[in-house]
Amino acid sequence: MRDGVSRLRRFTRTMLLLVACGVLASCAPRKEPGVVLKFWAMGREGEVVTALMPEFERTHPGVRVEVQQLPWTAAHEKLLTAFAGDVMPDIFQLGNTWVPEFAALGALLPLDAQVAASKLVTPSDYFPGIWDTNIVDGKLWGAPWYVDTRVLFYRRDMLARAGYAKPPQTWAEWMKAMNAIKRRVGPDNYAILLPSDEFEPLMALGLQNDEPLLRDGGRYGNFRSAGFRRSLQLYADMFAQKLAPMNRITNVYHEFGMGYVSFYISGPWNLGEFKRRLPADQQQNWMTAILPGPSGPAASIAGGSSLVLSASSKHPREAWQLIEYLSRTDTAARFHELTGDLPPRRSNWNVPALANDMYAQAFRQQFERVKPAPKVPEWERIATEMRLVAERVTHGELTVDEAVVQLDAKADHILEKRRWMLARKEAR
Amino acid sequence: MNSRRAAWCFAGPALLVIGVFFFLPVLAALVMSLTDFDIYALANLDNLRFVGLRNYAELLQTPLFWQALGNTLYFVVVGVPLSIAASLGAALLLNSRLTWFKGLFRTAFFAPVVTSLVAVAVIWRYLLHTRYGMINHGLDQLGISPVDWLNDPDWAMPAIILFAVWKNFGYNMIIFLAGLQSIPDDLYEAAGLDGAGVWGQFRFITWPMLGPTMLMVSILSMSGYFQLFAEPYVMTQGGPVQSTVSVLYFMYEQGFKWWNLGAASAVAFVLFAIMFCVTLLQLRFAKGAEA
Numbered sequence: 001m002r003d004g005v006s007r008l009r010r011f012t013r014t015m016l017l018l019v020a021c022g023v024l025a026s027c028a029p030r031k032e033p034g035v036v037l038k039f040w041a042m043g044r045e046g047e048v049v050t051a052l053m054p055e056f057e058r059t060h061p062g063v064r065v066e067v068q069q070l071p072w073t074a075a076h077e078k079l080l081t082a083f084a085g086d087v088m089p090d091i092f093q094l095g096n097t098w099v100p101e102f103a104a105l106g107a108l109l110p111l112d113a114q115v116a117a118s119k120l121v122t123p124s125d126y127f128p129g130i131w132d133t134n135i136v137d138g139k140l141w142g143a144p145w146y147v148d149t150r151v152l153f154y155r156r157d158m159l160a161r162a163g164y165a166k167p168p169q170t171w172a173e174w175m176k177a178m179n180a181i182k183r184r185v186g187p188d189n190y191a192i193l194l195p196s197d198e199f200e201p202l203m204a205l206g207l208q209n210d211e212p213l214l215r216d217g218g219r220y221g222n223f224r225s226a227g228f229r230r231s232l233q234l235y236a237d238m239f240a241q242k243l244a245p246m247n248r249i250t251n252v253y254h255e256f257g258m259g260y261v262s263f264y265i266s267g268p269w270n271l272g273e274f275k276r277r278l279p280a281d282q283q284q285n286w287m288t289a290i291l292p293g294p295s296g297p298a299a300s301i302a303g304g305s306s307l308v309l310s311a312s313s314k315h316p317r318e319a320w321q322l323i324e325y326l327s328r329t330d331t332a333a334r335f336h337e338l339t340g341d342l343p344p345r346r347s348n349w350n351v352p353a354l355a356n357d358m359y360a361q362a363f364r365q366q367f368e369r370v371k372p373a374p375k376v377p378e379w380e381r382i383a384t385e386m387r388l389v390a391e392r393v394t395h396g397e398l399t400v401d402e403a404v405v406q407l408d409a410k411a412d413h414i415l416e417k418r419r420w421m422l423a424r425k426e427a428r
Numbered sequence: 429m430n431s432r433r434a435a436w437c438f439a440g441p442a443l444l445v446i447g448v449f450f451f452l453p454v455l456a457a458l459v460m461s462l463t464d465f466d467i468y469a470l471a472n473l474d475n476l477r478f479v480g481l482r483n484y485a486e487l488l489q490t491p492l493f494w495q496a497l498g499n500t501l502y503f504v505v506v507g508v509p510l511s512i513a514a515s516l517g518a519a520l521l522l523n524s525r526l527t528w529f530k531g532l533f534r535t536a537f538f539a540p541v542v543t544s545l546v547a548v549a550v551i552w553r554y555l556l557h558t559r560y561g562m563i564n565h566g567l568d569q570l571g572i573s574p575v576d577w578l579n580d581p582d583w584a585m586p587a588i589i590l591f592a593v594w595k596n597f598g599y600n601m602i603i604f605l606a607g608l609q610s611i612p613d614d615l616y617e618a619a620g621l622d623g624a625g626v627w628g629q630f631r632f633i634t635w636p637m638l639g640p641t642m643l644m645v646s647i648l649s650m651s652g653y654f655q656l657f658a659e660p661y662v663m664t665q666g667g668p669v670q671s672t673v674s675v676l677y678f679m680y681e682q683g684f685k686w687w688n689l690g691a692a693s694a695v696a697f698v699l700f701a702i703m704f705c706v707t708l709l710q711l712r713f714a715k716g717a718e719a
Contacts, residue, residue, distance in 0.1 A: 105467060197665055197667060250557060391668070417466060417468060417475075420477075421468060
């Protein structure tokens with residue numbers, strides 16, 4: 001009991017002290033001169049971008065930038081919650097597949113006028129497919145910050161041993177090459193890794209067709225089109241012919257080094273990882289190539305992140321200056337040095353750091369051909385259904401014909417609200 | 429009258445807190461489950477439609493929901509008895525007079541309960557690895573061909589059950605241990621004098637004396653196991669072929685991944701109704717056993 005009383009007394013004293021501190025702090029002069037910009041960025045970019053801020057603050061007196069870092073896994077939720085609670089930052093990083101969703105929410109400020117007047121942000125210097133991801137309903141909502149796509153990582157030596165000096169360019173050549181490799185590596189090894197928890201490889205193959213993945217302005221699924229059927233058939237064949245392993249891989253780099261697989265569809269973050277994680281004597285054995293297409297080089301995914309302004313920002317002018325500063329070629333070069341992220345502007349690809357990187361060249365070629373994902377907020381959900389249905393196809397539970405019918409039904413169901421809203425808008 | 433007012437004064441703050449932080453959100457969720465609240469509605473409430481029971485009707489027509497319910501029931505029906513048996517077995521062993529190093533074993537068995545689930549899940553993923561995992565290595569020694577634990581739709585759920593039982597049995601073990609220690613020793617002595625063996629003592633003394641503990645443990649375990657979420661979230665992300673999607677995982681995806689808060693609320697109420705019924709059945713069953 002005595003102990004309880006003394007603990008209570010100690011607690012009270014601490015609380016009083018805390019309150020006193022709070023009062024003192026609020027009385028102290030805390031006048032912020034000028035403008036404070038809130039800037040939210042995700043993951044590694046959020047850590048690194050703080051190093052670029054002093055230069056901006058020096059050239060823009062009176063503006064201070066507060067960077068807050070969000071983990072990628074929580075970013076989407078946090079942004080939606082911030083929007084619901086009306087505490088959005090002035091400027092933030094947004095995965096470019098999320099642009100349609102946040103544009104539909106009305107959370108973003110259109111940037112058309114700013115870009116038209118800007119001397120620093122010149123649309124023609126950007127990869128067109130990447131720039132296009134920021135245009136929804138005819139308006140520009142973001143400026144590309146760094147870019148991402150999927151290309152083919154391959155084992156040069158394995159391909160050479162199977163009798164191929166160059167990576168395949170068409171689907172037919174690709175299948176032939178994979179079969180040749182499979183014959184050499186035997187039943188316990190495979191030719192290509194297609195992780196069942198990623199929708200991107202199949203989506204990239206789907207984007208290579210002329211038919212869009214959704215039709216009628218994103219009102220209905222278009223998976224029954226001949227093009228997507230071909231893509232899904234190719235994907236299914238890779239599993240049916242035992243070219244792709246069904247089981248999950250814990251360490252891709254190890255398996256790739258061991259020759260368990262010789263092809264891997266992946267993105268730019270693996271450039272750094274492969275350089276770091278594969279032993280020095282294997283560095284000559286791997287290379288990247290643009291994704292084979294139905295009949296020659298074709299599209300892949302236009303991914304990456306954009307910088308966007310919040311519609312509720314009180315300082316849109318200063319926030320736009322920050323976008324301009326981060327879009328400048330020299331800032332972008334610095335950013336590439338710090339993160340390894342690939343820049344969205346062609347002029348950046350001529351600096352020696354990138355121009356001399358042989359592994360990065362396939363990315364440059366691929367970026368010239370990338371295509372945006374369907375620009376509807378529901379796309380990620382549809383893509384997830386696509387992955388799940390494709391997984392059932394690879395397990396032999398569905399045929400390709402059944403799968404595409406099912407996929408269209410699911411997509412149409414998910415898009416019901418969108419159709420209702422579009423119809424209502426037209427009626428007005 | 430005065431004492432009644434005093435009672436309200438004492439209960440008032442607690443009731444207020446419960447009302448604001450429990451009943452109000454539950455009511456709001458119930459209303460939400462009758463609408464199609466989604467990101468469009470978040471943008472503008474004009475886009476909110478009152479849909480009546482459509483969320484529920486659609487839910488019952490969603491094959492994935494039924495699959496999730498089936499997966500969850502599988503997990504509960506196999507996992508709960510297995511977990512209780514493991515807890516009881518461990519508690520009996522620890523309570524035995526013959527056991528040495530009781531403190532050490534008690535701590536070791538309880539340790540998984542207090543460790544971070546994500547950290548141990550990573551280790552279990554290595555144990556369960558098809559080609560390098562210790563479990564398959566052990567099976568190999570016994571001449572059993574390797575099982576692709578987390579990627580085979582037939583084996584993923586058993587692997588999750590194994591993991592969950594290992595992670596959770598220590599908690600119930602402590603409760604059972606307390607129950608065992610409250611059984612007076614003279615009952616065992618008397619039974620021993622009457623010639624009851626180990627099995628007889630367990631069957632006619634330990635088991636009935638543990639009745640109330642057993643009821644509590646089974647209700648707690650059941651409601652805990654119905655809320656399966658973190659294990660598949662960390663270990664399989666619901667795969668392979670959605671064989672480890674639980675009802676709660678399904679709800680999480682609807683609500684926080686796709687922001688279909690209306691549909692997600694409906695899932696929550698359906699799960700609540702199921703758990704409520706099962707608990708009622710358990711209580712009825714326990715009463716029947718008592719009478």
